[in-house]
Amino acid sequence: AEQAAAPLAVLGRDVRVPLVTGGEVTYAALDYAASAPALQRVWDDVAAYAPYYGSVHRGAGYLSQLSTELFEQSRHAVAEFLGCREGDQVVFTRATTDSLNLLSAALPEGARVFVFETEHHASLLPWRRHDVTYLDAPRSPEQAVATLESALHGAPAGPKLVCVTGASNVTGEVWPVRELARAAHRHGARIVLDAAQLAPHRPVHLDELEVDWVAFSGHKLYAPFGAGVLAGRADWLRDAEPYLAGGGASRRVARRNDGGIDVEWHTNAARHEAGSPNVIGAYALASACRALSEAGFETLVAREEELLARLRAGLAEVPEVSVLSLFGEGADQVGVLSFVVDGWNSSHFAAALSAEHGIGVRDGLFCAHPLLRTLLGQDGDTPGECGAPEAAPGERSLNAIRVSFGAGTPDEHVDRFVSAVR
Numbered sequence: 001a002e003q004a005a006a007p008l009a010v011l012g013r014d015v016r017v018p019l020v021t022g023g024e025v026t027y028a029a030l031d032y033a034a035s036a037p038a039l040q041r042v043w044d045d046v047a048a049y050a051p052y053y054g055s056v057h058r059g060a061g062y063l064s065q066l067s068t069e070l071f072e073q074s075r076h077a078v079a080e081f082l083g084c085r086e087g088d089q090v091v092f093t094r095a096t097t098d099s100l101n102l103l104s105a106a107l108p109e110g111a112r113v114f115v116f117e118t119e120h121h122a123s124l125l126p127w128r129r130h131d132v133t134y135l136d137a138p139r140s141p142e143q144a145v146a147t148l149e150s151a152l153h154g155a156p157a158g159p160k161l162v163c164v165t166g167a168s169n170v171t172g173e174v175w176p177v178r179e180l181a182r183a184a185h186r187h188g189a190r191i192v193l194d195a196a197q198l199a200p201h202r203p204v205h206l207d208e209l210e211v212d213w214v215a216f217s218g219h220k221l222y223a224p225f226g227a228g229v230l231a232g233r234a235d236w237l238r239d240a241e242p243y244l245a246g247g248g249a250s251r252r253v254a255r256r257n258d259g260g261i262d263v264e265w266h267t268n269a270a271r272h273e274a275g276s277p278n279v280i281g282a283y284a285l286a287s288a289c290r291a292l293s294e295a296g297f298e299t300l301v302a303r304e305e306e307l308l309a310r311l312r313a314g315l316a317e318v319p320e321v322s323v324l325s326l327f328g329e330g331a332d333q334v335g336v337l338s339f340v341v342d343g344w345n346s347s348h349f350a351a352a353l354s355a356e357h358g359i360g361v362r363d364g365l366f367c368a369h370p371l372l373r374t375l376l377g378q379d380g381d382t383p384g385e386c387g388a389p390e391a392a393p394g395e396r397s398l399n400a401i402r403v404s405f406g407a408g409t410p411d412e413h414v415d416r417f418v419s420a421v422r
């Protein structure tokens with residue numbers, strides 16, 4: 001009954017944490033963009049399945065067969081959630097970083113990759129083994145499309161891949177994914193969507209967004225159990241060397257007459273899933289996908305917009321606060337917002353929010369150093385995540401504070417945050 005009332009209820013809402021000032025308070029989790037809490041429903045599903053856990057694709061016993069069945073059903077549920085097309089593959093990975101590294105390993109010989117410098121390091125860095133064109137930070141969604149168009153226009157023939165993030169993990173701004181996909185395809189390139197921050201907030205359908213692949217993480221999608229996904233076109237994945245060599249990826253292994261070893265690899269998703277799969281992670285991720293689909297994104301989007309408006313209005317009353325934005329006023333944004341406070345080192349500010357108010361946010365450069373440098377208007381080297389020097393009074397911090405939320409966030413968390421910032 002409780003689930004029916006709150007299909008997207010999350011765990012951890014009544015966790016108490018100590019304050020340095022004495023006493024304790026209910027924890028305000030405002031760091032969903034790093035890892036979101038588990039949905040109650042996901043936890044219930046995992047708990048119900050746990051006693052029946054068995055090895056996947058590796059046992060004759062009943063529980064092993066059951067686990068194999070549930071693992072493959074989870075793959076179907078994810079495919080449905082993502083609007084996969086006929087022939088698309090869903091590969092279970094550890095998380096988005098793993099998914100994008102897998103795709104990088106599967107690119108054909110001579111592939112050229114196009115990526116904006118504003119990307120999270122997980123979508124910026126895996127391509128370095130290929131020929132990469134880094135695109136300058138656009139200042140509007142339209143400029144993003146124009147920048148990509150002109151880069152692809154002059155590109156030589158051959159396999160090409162564009163990698164783009166659907167929603168920024170720093171500004172929360174939504175990128176024009178379908179327009180970028182159309183631009184890529186017009187120039188014979190393929191596109192992979194980093195949906196780590198988009199999928200928890202908006203529907204992500206491969207067919208509607210017209211992307212070739214999508215990557216995301218369970219732990220940001222209310223299923224923190226160690227699984228992620230790379231889903232999309234099968235051909236490059238099928239033709240590539242397995243991401244990991246080992247059992248599960250190989251169909252037949254035999255000694256040759258000359259003493260060597262011949263291997264016949266699987267051609268389906270198993271090709272890139274060597275080793276014993278994380279069935280609980282996959283099951284939990286599928287459970288979150290089902291819960292989000294059943295609840296529908298409309299209510300969640302409306303609720304996040306309400307919270308964002310509340311947050312923005314509160315922060316607007318603090319003149320020392322500057323909100324970071326690439327696309328400027330009116331940009332479409334998910335429940336992620338970053339800012340700096342004049343005269344404050346963001347790390348000390350975030351530590352005080354935790355110690356004095358029981359509020360969990362993130363501080364630093366958010367694994368997006370080039371983007372932070374652009375947003376903070378710095379020249380030269382960006383300091384490391386932990387090495388940001390103190391900002392003098394009246395000066396901007398060299399790192400930032402990020403607040404992020406989603407399903408189950410009550411008004412009180414945003415209100416407490418705003419009053420703490422004040």
Ligand code: PMP
Binds near residue numbers: 095165167197217
């Ligand atoms: N892309 C984006 C946009 C992200 O925000 C993150 C996580 N911060 C990642 C990729 C990497 O995700 P994971 O750490 O789950 O691999």
